[in-house]
Amino acid sequence: MSSAAIQDIDLKEFMSDPYPTLKYFRKNSPIAYVPQLNATLFSKHQDIFICEKNVEIFSSVQPDGLMTKLMGQNMMRKDGDAHIKERKAIFPTVSPKTVKNFWKNHFVEKTNKIIKNIGKKSELEIVSEFSTQVSAEALKLITGLSGMTWMEMDRVSQGMIDGCSNYIGDPAVAKNCEDCTRSIDLHIDAQLKDPNLHDNPSLLSSQLDAGLSMETIKANIKLAISGGQNEPRDAIAGTIGTLLNNDSQLKMIKSGSKSWLQAFEEYARWMSPIGMSPRRIAKDFNYREVYLYENDMIFFMFGSANRDEEI
Numbered sequence: 001m002s003s004a005a006i007q008d009i010d011l012k013e014f015m016s017d018p019y020p021t022l023k024y025f026r027k028n029s030p031i032a033y034v035p036q037l038n039a040t041l042f043s044k045h046q047d048i049f050i051c052e053k054n055v056e057i058f059s060s061v062q063p064d065g066l067m068t069k070l071m072g073q074n075m076m077r078k079d080g081d082a083h084i085k086e087r088k089a090i091f092p093t094v095s096p097k098t099v100k101n102f103w104k105n106h107f108v109e110k111t112n113k114i115i116k117n118i119g120k121k122s123e124l125e126i127v128s129e130f131s132t133q134v135s136a137e138a139l140k141l142i143t144g145l146s147g148m149t150w151m152e153m154d155r156v157s158q159g160m161i162d163g164c165s166n167y168i169g170d171p172a173v174a175k176n177c178e179d180c181t182r183s184i185d186l187h188i189d190a191q192l193k194d195p196n197l198h199d200n201p202s203l204l205s206s207q208l209d210a211g212l213s214m215e216t217i218k219a220n221i222k223l224a225i226s227g228g229q230n231e232p233r234d235a236i237a238g239t240i241g242t243l244l245n246n247d248s249q250l251k252m253i254k255s256g257s258k259s260w261l262q263a264f265e266e267y268a269r270w271m272s273p274i275g276m277s278p279r280r281i282a283k284d285f286n287y288r289e290v291y292l293y294e295n296d297m298i299f300f301m302f303g304s305a306n307r308d309e310e311i
């Protein structure tokens with residue numbers, strides 16, 4: 001346990017709205033040990049900016065973490081060369097150029113179809129009736145798992161997210177997570193038999209081209225599914241919902257004085273789809289007079305850094 005000031009939190013309150021607590025932390029206790037999370041929370045932008053690059057101390061490798069145990073060790077849980085090798089392997093899939101020149105047209109086509117199917121409804125539940133499907137169809141393309149339904153993509157993604165945050169060890173959540181990862185493995189195995197597998201730069205085909213092991217390929221596809229479904233789903237719905245509730249902002253977009261990209265970026269800053277990044281202290285270290293000990297858990301609170309008053 002680090003020597004940071006101890007700060008208790010009301011876990012229920014924190015889960016439902018972490019922002020007031022994080023504001024208090026930024027002002028009074030920017031590096032704080034929180035017993036309820038058994039972790040030391042970094043809440044200031046500057047500290048996170050400095051420390052997140054220092055992977056020799058703030059390591060992403062967390063063999064005992066739930067994500068590694070349930071989904072396999074993916075690139076986000078690796079440091080240095082091991083991480084770079086896998087980032088390079090997926091670059092042909094996720095490079096800005098590939099997204100613009102290849103995926104974008106497919107995304108637009110899928111989204112137009114979804115909008116057409118919605119028809120002329122006067123009311124719409126934006127998450128369940130629109131953004132979930134848009135996000136899942138895009139993810140099917142990017143991962144290469146074209147045989148999955150969009151509902152299954154959403155189910156397995158949620159199941160893994162629930163599993164990774166199952167700190168209380170609920171057996172039903174763990175069992176469901178296992179079922180979800182098994183479903184992904186089966187879909188990957190089936191897709192490997194597709195003669196047209198290499199017709200597009202999917203995560204499956206890029207990683208096979210790069211010669212990564214099947215274990216690694218599967219772990220990285222699970223990673224892409226765990227974050228790549230709910231983040232866009234919630235960002236699409238959240239941006240739309242926020243603009244519909246803020247007429248002056250919507251007018252700026254409609255008039256062209258602000259772009260959709262700016263709206264997305266501001267929404268993602270304000271509501272940080274990924275609120276925190278966990279790190280493990282690789283060796284004893286002293287940062288700003290706080291002693292951090294090997295295997296301490298650190299949470300970089302991105303959601304807090306994105307609202308830092310000093311930025």
Ligand code: HEM
Pocket residue numbers: 075076077087139142223224225227228229231232235268273274276277278
């Ligand atoms: C609104 C959409 C998205 C947001 C806001 C978002 C945000 C993030 C953030 C903050 C991280 C770093 C997490 C950490 O350091 O702990 C991350 C990592 C990652 N995301 Fe996303 N993401 C989005 C969509 C996607 C999609 C659609 C995919 C896959 C197709 C994806 C794949 C990945 C991968 C593979 C990593 C790990 C990268 C690495 O370790 O170098 N993300 N994402």
